[in-house]
Amino acid sequence: MSEPAPHLSPQEFRRRGYAAVDWVAGYLERLETLPVTADVEPGWVRAQLPGQAPEDGEDFAAVLADLDRVVVPALMHWQHPAFFGYFPANASGPAILGDLVSAGLGVQGMLWATSPACTELETHVLDWLADLLDLPRAFRSDGTGGGVLQDSASSGTLCALLAARERATGFASTDEGVRGLLTVYASSETHSSIEKAVRVAGLGAAQLRHVPVDARLALRPDALASAIAADRAAGATPCAVVATVGTTSTGAVDPVRAVGEVCRGEGLWLHVDAAWAGVASVCPEHRALNDGLELADSYATNPHKWLLTNFDCSAFYVADRAALVTTLSVLPEYLRNAATESGKVVDYRDWQIPLGRRFRALKLWFVVRHYGARGLRAHIRHHVELAALLAERIAADPSLELAAERSLALVCFRHRDGDEASEALLNRLNASGALLLTHTRAHGRYTLRLAVGGAGTQRRHVEAAWEHIAAAAAAVSG
Amino acid sequence: MSEPAPHLSPQEFRRRGYAAVDWVAGYLERLETLPVTADVEPGWVRAQLPGQAPEDGEDFAAVLADLDRVVVPALMHWQHPAFFGYFPANASGPAILGDLVSAGLGVQGMLWATSPACTELETHVLDWLADLLDLPRAFRSDGTGGGVLQDSASSGTLCALLAARERATGFASTDEGVRGLLTVYASSETHSSIEKAVRVAGLGAAQLRHVPVDARLALRPDALASAIAADRAAGATPCAVVATVGTTSTGAVDPVRAVGEVCRGEGLWLHVDAAWAGVASVCPEHRALNDGLELADSYATNPHKWLLTNFDCSAFYVADRAALVTTLSVLPEYLRNAATESGKVVDYRDWQIPLGRRFRALKLWFVVRHYGARGLRAHIRHHVELAALLAERIAADPSLELAAERSLALVCFRHRDGDEASEALLNRLNASGALLLTHTRAHGRYTLRLAVGGAGTQRRHVEAAWEHIAAAAAAVSG
Numbered sequence: 033m034s035e036p037a038p039h040l041s042p043q044e045f046r047r048r049g050y051a052a053v054d055w056v057a058g059y060l061e062r063l064e065t066l067p068v069t070a071d072v073e074p075g076w077v078r079a080q081l082p083g084q085a086p087e088d089g090e091d092f093a094a095v096l097a098d099l100d101r102v103v104v105p106a107l108m109h110w111q112h113p114a115f116f117g118y119f120p121a122n123a124s125g126p127a128i129l130g131d132l133v134s135a136g137l138g139v140q141g142m143l144w145a146t147s148p149a150c151t152e153l154e155t156h157v158l159d160w161l162a163d164l165l166d167l168p169r170a171f172r173s174d175g176t177g178g179g180v181l182q183d184s185a186s187s188g189t190l191c192a193l194l195a196a197r198e199r200a201t202g203f204a205s206t207d208e209g210v211r212g213l214l215t216v217y218a219s220s221e222t223h224s225s226i227e228k229a230v231r232v233a234g235l236g237a238a239q240l241r242h243v244p245v246d247a248r249l250a251l252r253p254d255a256l257a258s259a260i261a262a263d264r265a266a267g268a269t270p271c272a273v274v275a276t277v278g279t280t281s282t283g284a285v286d287p288v289r290a291v292g293e294v295c296r297g298e299g300l301w302l303h304v305d306a307a308w309a310g311v312a313s314v315c316p317e318h319r320a321l322n323d324g325l326e327l328a329d330s331y332a333t334n335p336h337k338w339l340l341t342n343f344d345c346s347a348f349y350v351a352d353r354a355a356l357v358t359t360l361s362v363l364p365e366y367l368r369n370a371a372t373e374s375g376k377v378v379d380y381r382d383w384q385i386p387l388g389r390r391f392r393a394l395k396l397w398f399v400v401r402h403y404g405a406r407g408l409r410a411h412i413r414h415h416v417e418l419a420a421l422l423a424e425r426i427a428a429d430p431s432l433e434l435a436a437e438r439s440l441a442l443v444c445f446r447h448r449d450g451d452e453a454s455e456a457l458l459n460r461l462n463a464s465g466a467l468l469l470t471h472t473r474a475h476g477r478y479t480l481r482l483a484v485g486g487a488g489t490q491r492r493h494v495e496a497a498w499e500h501i502a503a504a505a506a507a508v509s510g
Numbered sequence: 511m512s513e514p515a516p517h518l519s520p521q522e523f524r525r526r527g528y529a530a531v532d533w534v535a536g537y538l539e540r541l542e543t544l545p546v547t548a549d550v551e552p553g554w555v556r557a558q559l560p561g562q563a564p565e566d567g568e569d570f571a572a573v574l575a576d577l578d579r580v581v582v583p584a585l586m587h588w589q590h591p592a593f594f595g596y597f598p599a600n601a602s603g604p605a606i607l608g609d610l611v612s613a614g615l616g617v618q619g620m621l622w623a624t625s626p627a628c629t630e631l632e633t634h635v636l637d638w639l640a641d642l643l644d645l646p647r648a649f650r651s652d653g654t655g656g657g658v659l660q661d662s663a664s665s666g667t668l669c670a671l672l673a674a675r676e677r678a679t680g681f682a683s684t685d686e687g688v689r690g691l692l693t694v695y696a697s698s699e700t701h702s703s704i705e706k707a708v709r710v711a712g713l714g715a716a717q718l719r720h721v722p723v724d725a726r727l728a729l730r731p732d733a734l735a736s737a738i739a740a741d742r743a744a745g746a747t748p749c750a751v752v753a754t755v756g757t758t759s760t761g762a763v764d765p766v767r768a769v770g771e772v773c774r775g776e777g778l779w780l781h782v783d784a785a786w787a788g789v790a791s792v793c794p795e796h797r798a799l800n801d802g803l804e805l806a807d808s809y810a811t812n813p814h815k816w817l818l819t820n821f822d823c824s825a826f827y828v829a830d831r832a833a834l835v836t837t838l839s840v841l842p843e844y845l846r847n848a849a850t851e852s853g854k855v856v857d858y859r860d861w862q863i864p865l866g867r868r869f870r871a872l873k874l875w876f877v878v879r880h881y882g883a884r885g886l887r888a889h890i891r892h893h894v895e896l897a898a899l900l901a902e903r904i905a906a907d908p909s910l911e912l913a914a915e916r917s918l919a920l921v922c923f924r925h926r927d928g929d930e931a932s933e934a935l936l937n938r939l940n941a942s943g944a945l946l947l948t949h950t951r952a953h954g955r956y957t958l959r960l961a962v963g964g965a966g967t968q969r970r971h972v973e974a975a976w977e978h979i980a981a982a983a984a985a986v987s988g
Contacts, residue, residue, distance in 0.1 A: 034888060034891040034892060034895060035888050036888060036892065037818075037881060037885045037886075037888040037889035037892060038880070038881060038885050038888075039602060039603070039965055039966070040602070040603030040604070040880075042535045042536070042538045042539040043535070044603065045531075045534070045535050045538065045603040045606070045607075046531060046532065046535040048603065048604075048607055049528075049531030049534070049535065049603075049606075049607060049610075050527075050528055050531060052531075052607040052610050052611060053523075053524055053527030053528060053530075053531060053610070054524065055611065055614075056523070056527070056610065056611060056614030056615075057520045057521070057523050057524040057527065058520075059614060059615065060520045060523065060614070061520040070625070070626050070627070072626050074622070074626070074849065074852070074854040074855045075630070075854075076626070076630075077626055077627050077630035077631060077634070078630050078633070078634050081631075081634050084638060084641055085638040085639075085641065085642055085878045085879075085882070085883055086878070086879060086882045086883065087882055087883050087884055088882040088883075088884055088885075089879070089880050089881050089882035089884070089885050090879045090880065090882070092604070092607075092880065094879070095604075095875075095876055095879050095880070099611065102627065102631075103615075103627045103631065103872075104627075105627075106625070106626040106627035106630070107615065107617055107625045107626075107627050107628070108617060108623070108624050108625045108626075109617070110615075110616050110617045110618055110624075110625070111615070111616040111617075118618075118624070118844070121616055121617070121618040121866075122616075123613065123614075123616035124517065124518070125517070125518030125522065125523040125526065125527075126518070126526075126570070126573075127613070128523075128527075128610070128613040128614050128616075129523075129526055129527060129530040129570075131609065131610070131613040132527075132530050132531070132534065132606070132609070132610045132613065133530060133533065133534060133577065135601065135605070135606040135609040135610065135820050136533075136534030136537060136538070136601075136606050137534075137537065137581075137585065137588075137589070138588050138589045138599055138600075138601035138606075138820050138821070139585055139586060139587070139588045139589075139599070140588055140596075140599040140821055144552070145586070146586050146588075146596070147548070147584070147585045147586045147588075148548050148550050148552070148554070148555055148584040148585075148586075149548070149555050149580065149581045149582075149583075149584035149585050150585070152553070152554075152555035152556045152584070153555060153559075153580075153581065155556070156555070156556050156559050160562060160563040161563075163562055163563065164563055183661060183864050183866070184864035184865060184866045186863065186864040186865045186866070187863060187864050190710075190863065194710060197712075205712065205714065206709040206714065206715060207709075207714055207715045207716050208714045208716055209688055209691070209692070209712055209713050209714025209716065209717055210687055210688040210712035210714070213687070214687070223842075224840040224841070224842040224845070224865070225840075225864075225865055227840045228838065228840050228863075228865075231684040231685075231837075231838075231840070232668075232672060232710065232711065232838075232863060233710065233711070233712050234675075234683065234687055234688035234711050234712015234713065235687050235712065236683065236684065236685055236686045236687025236688070237684060237685045238685050238686055238687065239687055280842075280844055281843075281844060336866075340515075342613050342616050343616070343618055343866055343867075343868055344864075344866065344868060359709075360706065360709075360710075362702040362705045362706050362709070363702070364701075364702040364758075365759075365949075365950050365951045366596070366758055366759060366948060366949065366950040366959070367702070371552065374552070376552040376553075377552045385664065385665060385668065385706075385710060385863065386661050386662035386664040386665050386703075386822075387662060387664045387702070387703055387706075388599075388661070388662045388664070388814075388821055388822065389821075390821055390822060394581075397573075398573055400563045400564070401563075401564060401567070401568045401572070401573050402516070402518075402567050402568065402570065402573070403515060403516060403567050404563070404564045404565055404566040404567035404568065405563055405564065405565050405566075406565055406566055406567070407515045407516050407566075407567050408515075410512060410513050410514060410515040410516075411515035413512040414512060414514065414515060417512060470844060471843075471844065472843050472844040473843045481844070487517055488517065
């Protein structure tokens with residue numbers, strides 16, 4: 033026999049595991065002292081690394097040292113308490129440890145049979161989450177639907193559009209391929225993943241209708257109905273509508289009930305993309321976000337955006353799981369098994385694009401059990417309060433103005449001196465390293481976005497951010 | 511302000527982190543004493559859990575205790591040293607800890623700008639891997655191509671087929687949608703993910719040609735050429751070929767060079783799916799697996815299948831990254847940034863279906879640095895030797911026969927008494943809990959698959975497996 037590979041014994045794993053935990057704890061401890069954003073040139077990271085893999089194995093300590101030397105200086109620190117960009121990628125201690133256990137178990141849950149706990153815990157925790165968010169009963173597994181964890185809302189949207197494509201074609205297009213013009217509708221403010229999904233699914237970006245929005249940047253149901261009618265008149269087959277609850281740009285909320293009524297009348301699939309905002313409905317005071325959801329065929333919200341669960345963890349629900357499974361199921365001999373044939377189990381490989389899957393539910397389970405419903409509500413409320421505080425300051429500042437009404441924990445604003453001043457303001461803030469904001473265009477104007485969402489973000493961080501913003505705004509004006 | 515959420519301090523995280531590491535180490539220690547497969551009825555896991563999420567947070571100790579009470583008894587233990595089913599999902603200590611660090615950092619690498627280290631380390635480690643496997647230079651980032659980590663080979667195949675679809679239509683189908691018949695070719699032994707990708711991409715399963723195979727279950731290039739000619743004659747547009755290096759059923763290897771020559775002559779995109787077998791070319795003695803790869807447009811192999819890196823970690827390479835990026839890029843205002851506009855950086859969001867992405871490269875970096883090239887070769891060699899040993903025993907047994915030539919670490923065999931005896935043999939083996947095998951059909955006959963691939967699998971486990979197999983085979987004969 034040849035030489036053995038240098039595997040770690042459980043004892044060696046334990047020692048290195050403690051060291052890795054210490055490293056992560058140390059990172060979290062000093063996170064606040066680091067600039068939020070990396071300031072490195074393209075190629076800097078690669079220039080620090082050897083051109084070839086080592087011939088002989090290296091010490092774990094050397095790898096950890098390189099995290100400090102090469103990796104940390106070249107990160108945007110998404111967990112920094114002054115990270116207000118994009119939508120923050122929520123992580124929390126319990127989620128990190130849930131992911132550690134998932135990696136340690138190393139199971140692959142493509143089928144119920146390949147680890148019943150991986151599937152059933154996922155179904156169960158997603159039913160818990162449906163209750164926590166007060167979602168319609170149809171999305172629960174004890175009805176006709178159920179939930180699944182996807183890597184991202186992008187993938188959920190793709191699955192929804194595929195099921196919609198199939199339903200609109202009598203379940204013929206997976207077999208025959210796309211024929212004719214199948215049209216999809218979303219507001220002009222919708223996320224880029226909708227267009228990507230339309231392209232991937234073979235429908236063609238030209239068949240995506242960017243429906244006009246109202247003054248609050250929400251989809252206009254009357255314009256939707258007109259667009260559908262025009263397409264039908266032109267011989268196209270309207271197929272699906274994607275409504276957004278909390279757009280990426282400004283947090284606008286489409287009128288889901290009115291949109292859903294159009295969809296019901298027209299027989300269109302309604303997917304609701306609530307990637308960021310949806311989890312806020314853990315709080316009763318935000319349940320208006322759910323209005324009309326009982327008219328939706330599918331729904332997605334991301335615990336990895338704002339519910340303390342690290343990426344990737346996107347909760348995707350369907351009201352009719354049979355439509356989804358029929359669309360995505362291909363069963364080769366080597367995956368046949370008694371449990372699948374019994375019809376008594378869920379095989380999540382048929383609810384997603386890839387075949388294989390990690391045990392993602394563990395981290396969400398760890399989060400929900402650590403925080404409890406009360407802790408999750410506190411988390412959301414705290415951020416919404418902080419954003420409200422900031423929005424007040426901005427509205428009162430002579431050189432700034434809100435670019436849209438505050439949406440939950442997202443504040444969009446601009447400099448009163450115009451786009452150039454707004455862009456200069458953003459650049460000045462981000463160059464400081466003291467905080468990170470991102471930008472968008474709202475009503476055609478350059479707009480700064482500040483999303484409160486970090487697990488570690490507290491009042492003092494928001495107060496400090498405000499000091500920076502006020503000073504920079506004045507400087508830009510000057 | 512409202513009540514604070516009960517976040518863990520770094521100190522509390524450290525203590526719980528040690529406990530989680532201890533739990534994982536303990537699991538790995540006792541893994542061998544557990545039955546490989548869960549023996550639970552559908553619904554058992556859910557019946558052990560409360561119907562609703564807790565209102566108040568719970569102790570971490572209670573969650574860890576529930577891992578033992580509810581989760582472990584309902585797992586198929588993919589890391590068990592007697593797990594020989596499917597293709598094992600490789601995990602190793604360094605990979606688990608790389609994933610822990612990734613979760614702890616909590617960065618989201620959709621753009622270079624959103625964490626340069628996340629992107630550059632990935633590009634770098636994939637160049638290392640290309641060198642380790644001796645892949646053609648075109649797949650390296652310093653040429654026209656480069657690598658990216660996908661969640662699975664399924665997703666890589668989908669990306670490849672989308673780029674192929676675009677190239678075949680002059681990059682029109684993402685905009686216009688699929689028009690006419692775009693045909694795809696793969697052997698009749700190909701993985702189910704090819705059909706799934708064809709369906710998702712809107713090409714239609716009816717446009718997937720299952721090209722006949724030879725006696726070794728490898729795709730016949732002459733039959734491929736005939737199928738392409740027939741489709742052209744019928745007015746279809748041949749678009750892509752997927753060749754497999756190491757089929758899931760029996761590890762058959764399609765003749766990539768001959769297939770590639772057909773593709774070059776016809777202008778078809780060639781994707782090579784080497785999900786399981788590809789990593790074996792870390793060993794010079796297995797480099798024949800790479801023959802003809804310079805004719806491929808894209809290539810995938812999974813470190814999560816056989817290179818000690820836990821799921822998900824699929825390495826996907828393209829020879830022409832521009833084709834892929836043009837296919838998948840959608841750039842909204844809120845993702846615009848100076849680095850992207852400079853053209854000097856890679857934005858991996860345009861190399862995959864989802865927008866968001868984890869820092870997956872860390873675990874592969876940890877693995878390569880811990881084991882070194884020498885350790886990785888030792889790992890592969892050890893498994894191939896163990897499989898060879900087992901194949902010899904099987905070939906010499908009076909009641910068993912090999913169903914196909916051993917392929918690397920995969921041994922396919924059957925009972926000489928026919929399909930019923932073979933199925934009874936598998937059921938008897940798996941019911942023992944002492945080992946796990948899976949099945950397929952090869953040449954139309956029921957076939958047992960035994961894939962040596964667990965990080966912890968040693969000679970004694972294979973010897974023990976052989977004792978079980980021999981005894982069960984005799985019992986079934988009797």
